[in-house]
Amino acid sequence: MQLDNKVKKRILLIEPSLMVCKGFAHIVDDMIGYQLVATSLNVGRLQEQIVSARPDIVVFNPQIMSLQHRTSIRSFFNIPSEMALVALVYSFVDEWILSQFDAVLTVNDDQTQIVHKLSGIKRTVNTSVKSENEELSERENEILECIVKGMTNKEIAEKHFISIHTVITHRKNIVRKTGIKSVSGLTVYALLNNIITYEDIE
Amino acid sequence: MQLDNKVKKRILLIEPSLMVCKGFAHIVDDMIGYQLVATSLNVGRLQEQIVSARPDIVVFNPQIMSLQHRTSIRSFFNIPSEMALVALVYSFVDEWILSQFDAVLTVNDDQTQIVHKLSGIKRTVNTSVKSENEELSERENEILECIVKGMTNKEIAEKHFISIHTVITHRKNIVRKTGIKSVSGLTVYALLNNIITYEDIE
DNA sequence: CCTATTATCCTCATTTATGGGGATGGTGAA
DNA sequence: TTCACCATCCCCATAAATGAGGATAATAGG
Numbered sequence: 001m002q003l004d005n006k007v008k009k010r011i012l013l014i015e016p017s018l019m020v021c022k023g024f025a026h027i028v029d030d031m032i033g034y035q036l037v038a039t040s041l042n043v044g045r046l047q048e049q050i051v052s053a054r055p056d057i058v059v060f061n062p063q064i065m066s067l068q069h070r071t072s073i074r075s076f077f078n079i080p081s082e083m084a085l086v087a088l089v090y091s092f093v094d095e096w097i098l099s100q101f102d103a104v105l106t107v108n109d110d111q112t113q114i115v116h117k118l119s120g121i122k123r124t125v126n127t128s129v130k131s132e133n134e135e136l137s138e139r140e141n142e143i144l145e146c147i148v149k150g151m152t153n154k155e156i157a158e159k160h161f162i163s164i165h166t167v168i169t170h171r172k173n174i175v176r177k178t179g180i181k182s183v184s185g186l187t188v189y190a191l192l193n194n195i196i197t198y199e200d201i202e
Numbered sequence: 203m204q205l206d207n208k209v210k211k212r213i214l215l216i217e218p219s220l221m222v223c224k225g226f227a228h229i230v231d232d233m234i235g236y237q238l239v240a241t242s243l244n245v246g247r248l249q250e251q252i253v254s255a256r257p258d259i260v261v262f263n264p265q266i267m268s269l270q271h272r273t274s275i276r277s278f279f280n281i282p283s284e285m286a287l288v289a290l291v292y293s294f295v296d297e298w299i300l301s302q303f304d305a306v307l308t309v310n311d312d313q314t315q316i317v318h319k320l321s322g323i324k325r326t327v328n329t330s331v332k333s334e335n336e337e338l339s340e341r342e343n344e345i346l347e348c349i350v351k352g353m354t355n356k357e358i359a360e361k362h363f364i365s366i367h368t369v370i371t372h373r374k375n376i377v378r379k380t381g382i383k384s385v386s387g388l389t390v391y392a393l394l395n396n397i398i399t400y401e402d403i404e
Numbered sequence: 405c406c407t408a409t410t411a412t413c414c415t416c417a418t419t420t421a422t423g424g425g426g427a428t429g430g431t432g433a434a
Numbered sequence: 435t436t437c438a439c440c441a442t443c444c445c446c447a448t449a450a451a452t453g454a455g456g457a458t459a460a461t462a463g464g
Binding site: 016017019020021023024026027090147149151182183186 | 218220221225292309310311312349351387388390
Binding site for chain 1: 419420421422423
């Protein structure tokens with residue numbers, strides 16, 4: 001028993017992988033209460049599609065664009081607040097990015113999980129933006145880069161022509177700001193925040 | 203103009219994501235000269251399917267299994283040498299793992315790229331296996347897991363009911379075998395070798 | 405049986421890192 | 435100007451890791 005189209009939630013999918021696009025379409029096709037009204041392999045026509053397709057839900061792969069600068073996805077793409085913004089990811093994505101979404105789908109989700117996640121969305125208009133005064137300073141990023149490369153405090157000090165005490169101070173501040181104590185955690189943080197790449201290490 | 207089934211290359215797909223499975227099936231469906239004869243969301247029935255489906259090409263997502271021990275995928279799953287072994291990956295995978303495959307497809311490939319990659323496969327029977335006597339033992343992998351999770355030697359010792367000296371010995375052996383001294387390097391090593399996932403850290 | 409590997413334990417000395425405190429000068433914004 | 439932030443430097447004590455030795459027992463393979 002299919003529901004009337006008028007009560008079906010309209011989904012717009014922005015996903016770079018043709019394969020995932022097709023698979024998503026196939027799955028949504030079998031889902032009651034949802035319909036895929038448009039898809040796109042890139043973000044170029046997003047605004048246009050939002051207007052033309054008038055989706056209720058925008059499913060968006062954040063990996064499609066480089067979000068180094070912590071821009072708000074919703075405001076960057078002028079996505080109306082009444083539309084749900086849902087992420088579709090392959091693997092791990094920075095929590096900060098995911099926090100912008102009303103729900104997070106992964107490519108491994110099956111139909112049941114997707115329906116469950118989509119039905120759990122409660123759209124509320126965000127009025128205030130969280131204060132993010134805990135970002136690392138430029139210097140701290142430099143030090144962090146050295147840390148995750150496996151350099152010792154002494155080496156870092158020598159490289160930057162500062163005393164080891166300063167390095168330790170920076171480290172203390174990095175730990176305080178990020179809340180991450182372990183080097184491995186910081187490594188992941190640095191990888192996710194594009195401070196370093198895999199190639200930088202080892 | 204469809205080719206006869208007898209000359210179509212038979213593809214077996216082992217892929218954990220239903221979405222990607224569906225999408226892959228959809229794409230292969232439009233490809234001339236290839237047919238998808240079976241799919242599976244896990245490796246459990248791989249051997250069985252190799253026998254029953256008799257594929258020419260086994261498309262396998264290496265992320266489906268944890269390959270801590272640098273085992274040969276082909277020999278582990280008893281994949282006959284006449285069958286092509288092709289990887290399907292989402293993002294970054296250790297080069298060592300990819301080197302075992304005859305071709306590497308990514309989820310972002312379109313039909314043209316997939317056909318191009320599959321048609322370029324030249325199967326050659328490997329007679330000799332590389333010597334890999336520098337693999338980490340099971341215990342060492344356990345210790346490594348703890349290290350990259352940011353645990354101290356003391357904590358690791360307590361968790362595994364061994365003395366801190368033993369932990370240190372294991373660490374020394376891990377460093378010797380991998381040639382990686384820094385925690386960040388080991389973190390990347392562990393990530394690439396599926397000993398841990400991003401979620402394990404922080 | 406012998407050998408290689410592994411896992412376990414130990415000492416000692418040295419180097420690094422951590423966590424707590426504090427201080428100074430500079431800069432840019434309210 | 436004052437205030438917040440940043441980069442720089444320092445002291446202290448403790449905790450942790452490193453590097454270089456050595457040792458024993460179990461186990462699996464040739």
